[in-house]
Amino acid sequence: MTVKFDTRGIPVADREEVVRATVSRTLVPLEIDYPPDRGPVTTKLAISDLTELTVWSVATTAVKVQYTASPHDDITPSLILGLQLTGSCVVTQRDHEIALRPGDLAVWDSTDPFVIVDGNGLAQHKFRIPLDRLALPIDVIRQISAVRLCPDHPISDLAVAYFQRLASRPGAFDRPGGELVSQPGIDLLRAAITTHLDAAELGKEALQATLFVRVMDYVQSHVQEPDLNAGRIAAEHHISVRQLYRILAAEGVSLGDWMRTRRLEGARRDLALAFLHDPVSAVARRWGFIDASSFARMFRATYGVSPSEWREYARQATA
Numbered sequence: 001m002t003v004k005f006d007t008r009g010i011p012v013a014d015r016e017e018v019v020r021a022t023v024s025r026t027l028v029p030l031e032i033d034y035p036p037d038r039g040p041v042t043t044k045l046a047i048s049d050l051t052e053l054t055v056w057s058v059a060t061t062a063v064k065v066q067y068t069a070s071p072h073d074d075i076t077p078s079l080i081l082g083l084q085l086t087g088s089c090v091v092t093q094r095d096h097e098i099a100l101r102p103g104d105l106a107v108w109d110s111t112d113p114f115v116i117v118d119g120n121g122l123a124q125h126k127f128r129i130p131l132d133r134l135a136l137p138i139d140v141i142r143q144i145s146a147v148r149l150c151p152d153h154p155i156s157d158l159a160v161a162y163f164q165r166l167a168s169r170p171g172a173f174d175r176p177g178g179e180l181v182s183q184p185g186i187d188l189l190r191a192a193i194t195t196h197l198d199a200a201e202l203g204k205e206a207l208q209a210t211l212f213v214r215v216m217d218y219v220q221s222h223v224q225e226p227d228l229n230a231g232r233i234a235a236e237h238h239i240s241v242r243q244l245y246r247i248l249a250a251e252g253v254s255l256g257d258w259m260r261t262r263r264l265e266g267a268r269r270d271l272a273l274a275f276l277h278d279p280v281s282a283v284a285r286r287w288g289f290i291d292a293s294s295f296a297r298m299f300r301a302t303y304g305v306s307p308s309e310w311r312e313y314a315r316q317a318t319a
Helices: 012-026 138-144 154-168 170-174 178-197 211-222 230-236 241-250 255-271 280-286 292-303 307-318
Strands: 002-006 031-033 043-049 054-060 064-067 078-084 089-093 096-100 105-109 114-117 123-130
Touching: 012 031, 012 043, 012 054, 054 154, 078 154, 089 105, 105 138, 105 154, 105 178, 123 154, 123 178, 138 178, 154 178, 154 211, 178 211, 211 230, 211 241, 211 255, 230 241, 241 255, 255 280, 255 292, 255 307, 280 292, 280 307, 292 307
Parallel strands: none
Antiparallel strands: 002 043, 031 064, 043 054, 054 123, 064 114, 078 105, 078 123, 089 096, 089 114
């Protein structure tokens, strides 16, 4: 379930109190500082609860948040992954301090105080994971807090792309099966941490644990290419086709159905664009369908109308 929150619908006098209550309930209890000379408090939140993984995106005029880690806080001990969106913020926890710039990843946890400061207002995606689900020793957590994860490492690039996609499409979590992204996200974060520490004994299974995430990231990136198939995907990840299907089946994914659905959805979106005048056959090719007649049959079977009928209906509805 995804909940969106915007202070613009709240009386100015009540905004600070409402923001603090919302943050305390959905992330951790924070002291939040707003600059008194920059106008009314402004905060936008999008919160998606995936049971084991909470996705929490914020853009706010607050310039400092502080967590005091009170023993009376009734919260599950958790790790928080931060993905910086714009500007630059400074995260401090224990004896570590790190400046985060757009695209940087860092983690901090709820077992000790932390401070986040950005003089221009905070803009981050945050991902909260219970420490027991991450299954890493507490000394590892303390070692990695307020440290930029895997700078210039391929697994960091994968993590940024994956978590950025999760946070940028909150509506996707409301669909059946949306909660299935939770475990791959946890596995990917564990792999990023152990890779950063070069902890062989902890990270020896990191590549295997994130294989499903890496496969699906690859498929998503290349889904419009007509030659994308199981053989190519398996070769790209140095596994057999049989192993590929086994990995996908374990996550409830049928490769052919998944690709066909994404391609049809993409073509359907393009056909509804009033400014796009490409022939239906060109739209079909752009989304990996070589045979226009086969595309038309699949489109009608899925949506109940032909591609041309859908284009006409969608454009009339928005005229």
